Amino acid sequence: MSTPLPDELLSAYLDGELSAEERQRVEQSLRDEPTRQELLNEFHSLKQAVRQLPVPTAPAGFADDVVAHLPLPAASPVASATKPRVRLPQIFSALAACLVVGASVWIVNGFPFGAPFQSSPESLATNDSLSGDLVADAHSPMIAPTAGNSTIDANAALEMDIALGDESDQFRDPVARQSGGFGSPLAATMAAPQAMAADGIDEEQLRDRLLVRGRVPTTGELLSYLDTVDDQPVVVEYVVADVQEALGQVQVLLNRNGVRPLTANSPATNRQADDLVAIYLEANEQEVSQLLNDIQSLSLVTTETQQAPAIRAMRSQAAPAAVLADAGPNAPAAGAAPSPTPGPNELSGESKSRVMQNRLTMPPAENRLAASRKTPQLDSTALPPTVPQAELIGELNGVTNPALVPQLTRPQDKRVDGDPAPAAKQVPGVRLMQRESDSFGFQIPIPAALELKDALQYSQEQPRKPTATEKMASEQLAETEPSQPRRRIVLFLQQSPVPAADASDGAN
Amino acid sequence: MNIDDGRLIERTLAGETNAFGELVRKYQDRLFGTLSQLLGSPHDARDVAQDAFLAAYEKLATFRREASFYSWLFRIAYNAAATHRRKNRRNRHASIEARRDISGAEPLDQRDETPSTHMEIAEDQKLVQQALDQLAPDFREILILKELEDMKYEEISDLLGIPLGTVRSRIYRARMDLKEILSRPPVSGSVASSANESSDAL
Numbered sequence: 001m002s003t004p005l006p007d008e009l010l011s012a013y014l015d016g017e018l019s020a021e022e023r024q025r026v027e028q029s030l031r032d033e034p035t036r037q038e039l040l041n042e043f044h045s046l047k048q049a050v051r052q053l054p055v056p057t058a059p060a061g062f063a064d065d066v067v068a069h070l071p072l073p074a075a076s077p078v079a080s081a082t083k084p085r086v087r088l089p090q091i092f093s094a095l096a097a098c099l100v101v102g103a104s105v106w107i108v109n110g111f112p113f114g115a116p117f118q119s120s121p122e123s124l125a126t127n128d129s130l131s132g133d134l135v136a137d138a139h140s141p142m143i144a145p146t147a148g149n150s151t152i153d154a155n156a157a158l159e160m161d162i163a164l165g166d167e168s169d170q171f172r173d174p175v176a177r178q179s180g181g182f183g184s185p186l187a188a189t190m191a192a193p194q195a196m197a198a199d200g201i202d203e204e205q206l207r208d209r210l211l212v213r214g215r216v217p218t219t220g221e222l223l224s225y226l227d228t229v230d231d232q233p234v235v236v237e238y239v240v241a242d243v244q245e246a247l248g249q250v251q252v253l254l255n256r257n258g259v260r261p262l263t264a265n266s267p268a269t270n271r272q273a274d275d276l277v278a279i280y281l282e283a284n285e286q287e288v289s290q291l292l293n294d295i296q297s298l299s300l301v302t303t304e305t306q307q308a309p310a311i312r313a314m315r316s317q318a319a320p321a322a323v324l325a326d327a328g329p330n331a332p333a334a335g336a337a338p339s340p341t342p343g344p345n346e347l348s349g350e351s352k353s354r355v356m357q358n359r360l361t362m363p364p365a366e367n368r369l370a371a372s373r374k375t376p377q378l379d380s381t382a383l384p385p386t387v388p389q390a391e392l393i394g395e396l397n398g399v400t401n402p403a404l405v406p407q408l409t410r411p412q413d414k415r416v417d418g419d420p421a422p423a424a425k426q427v428p429g430v431r432l433m434q435r436e437s438d439s440f441g442f443q444i445p446i447p448a449a450l451e452l453k454d455a456l457q458y459s460q461e462q463p464r465k466p467t468a469t470e471k472m473a474s475e476q477l478a479e480t481e482p483s484q485p486r487r488r489i490v491l492f493l494q495q496s497p498v499p500a501a502d503a504s505d506g507a508n
Numbered sequence: 509m510n511i512d513d514g515r516l517i518e519r520t521l522a523g524e525t526n527a528f529g530e531l532v533r534k535y536q537d538r539l540f541g542t543l544s545q546l547l548g549s550p551h552d553a554r555d556v557a558q559d560a561f562l563a564a565y566e567k568l569a570t571f572r573r574e575a576s577f578y579s580w581l582f583r584i585a586y587n588a589a590a591t592h593r594r595k596n597r598r599n600r601h602a603s604i605e606a607r608r609d610i611s612g613a614e615p616l617d618q619r620d621e622t623p624s625t626h627m628e629i630a631e632d633q634k635l636v637q638q639a640l641d642q643l644a645p646d647f648r649e650i651l652i653l654k655e656l657e658d659m660k661y662e663e664i665s666d667l668l669g670i671p672l673g674t675v676r677s678r679i680y681r682a683r684m685d686l687k688e689i690l691s692r693p694p695v696s697g698s699v700a701s702s703a704n705e706s707s708d709a710l
Binding site for chain 2: 007008010011012015017042043046047049050051052053054055056057058059062063064065066067069070071
């Protein structure tokens, strides 16, 4: 009786899947043993029988049906393929599997450690005339206008163009002027929102972002975007001054309301502690890995030990005041020295610790969307009494983003059991920090936030029933890793380029 | 990559949904046939195929064109089928009933045969289909991938996430089982599905 191995080789021989040596062995055995040839013939007959089985063809009209179900252009791959800056479709499938929570507003409100928005009295008046959210924001210590912000370099080139309440001012915008002013006949024939943008931000880019929103903005609405100016990340706010719709065209007039640099250029900002943005997701590690893989601009993952003093402070209850020294609008000029005396709008060290915790601790999932529209609660009585601890719990697996892989596979990053941790271990891949029992966080730099922000905003502002595919993706992910719990995930987006470690930072 | 496919993909990415419709028409029958075998139901195959095409459309900008469009599409469809199959585990009876649709009621290839020859072929095909249906799910699946999709061992290994050696031995064992089932005396359709009570492959 023949051994299984040769018969198995016979089957693979039929499929042309043998090495040259194996093939020679099989051919030799075929010559020597006639029964082998019989079995080969049987395998061949079986192969043909299965290949010739009748299979049903697609029903009539199937292709038309598929085309009819294709998403609208705004959500299709078309937009991203032709304009690679917005890579929503790639990110969307990953995001669809995540419960995305108020990222849009959180990014606006969620710069707990940075300087406030540069706002003029006019812009404050504008805010007051807008929604309650903005009124609340205007009174928030974190973004209240203060003197002393003029040292922020990026603002000089991005002076705001406020015009609400003064119609003539709307046309100070050179683009609007060139377009013949608002309300003039539209030259464009495309059935898409047309943004007449101020200079500094690309008009087409603004239009794309309006398109991505999937709905026509309303007058008075505040739009905020993460963007770059001269390669520096900034937050730009626009107020929708007016919207006109006619004949399938939408014309939107936007007035820039404020620009806030996210750079560390300013001597008035703490190079280490400012501009840490927290975005909250609910997902499991696999989903986050996929998300990170899909963010093409992700090129650096900051480390917990070197670039995240805020987090480090959270690990040590003794340090929160130092970390938060620059968080208030009256931030000290430079360095990491804590402000010994709180300014008028500044919270005491203890209160600010609580504020930080509040900003980094979101309500339960069901309440987050609603909460994201509100100004973070600053009432200390509503806050938990202690600063949460963060503890390094490991590295995120499954990240294959080419931009990250070199870091993840650097030899010095590999952990070898029994070996002492090398010094370079401070530069691992994506490090997870356990913050609460059901959440963990990691850090990625701001440039990645540009895409992430778009994607999150897209998900949030375009609520719709998930397609069968998205459901499928979600279920697939869930079923692939059934034992992997969905946890609250905090994306800490930190500015980049990462500044050199500051000696005064007290890294240990 | 197929030049025609490349052009259709470019046109799709440029906003022509009709170009994507052409891609669908080009591959729908092949995909639908394999999915019908994998899922055992033309009805399920239709749903999964539609989901797969929609997913492919949404991900089209990420298609790297190193492989053929169909290979890429099939991987999406296979994953969709796996999800669908897991979801419908409890509806095993419905699946078995649907599987009979494939082996018995579906139209056969329209060949230029005499009626008697046609009947003989149809009978043989029915027996082979029943035997295929009786295979353990792992074996049935891998034979479908090999024979219907004509996938290389390496491609199967990649798709299923199993070692190359496992692919080779599994295909061999599937063929041996198929041979053994076909050598048995003919059985009625009602008994034919007992092997399917084992775990699903997908």
